[in-house]
Amino acid sequence: MASIANVKTFIDECIVEMGKVAWPDRDQLRNATWVVILFTILLTLVIWAMDLLSKLVLVDFIMGVFGG
DSSP states (O other), X not given: OOOHHHHHHHHHHHHHHHHTOOOOOHXXXXXXXXXXXXXXXXXXXXXXXXXXXXXXXXIIIHHHHHTO
16 A cells, blocks of 8 residues: 655656646647637538438438338
């Protein structure tokens, strides 16, 4: 079991490492957020189109051929 000294050492090392992190500024964060939003919308549209196409092929076309 970890001792209190080990836990304190771990927390102290975490604080030191967090000080080394290069945090993005507001503009970088805003730009990255827009990239994520646009990518999500694009991916959603691609998945929607694939779903629509598979529905047309698997349901409408096949049911039309075999009479359903």
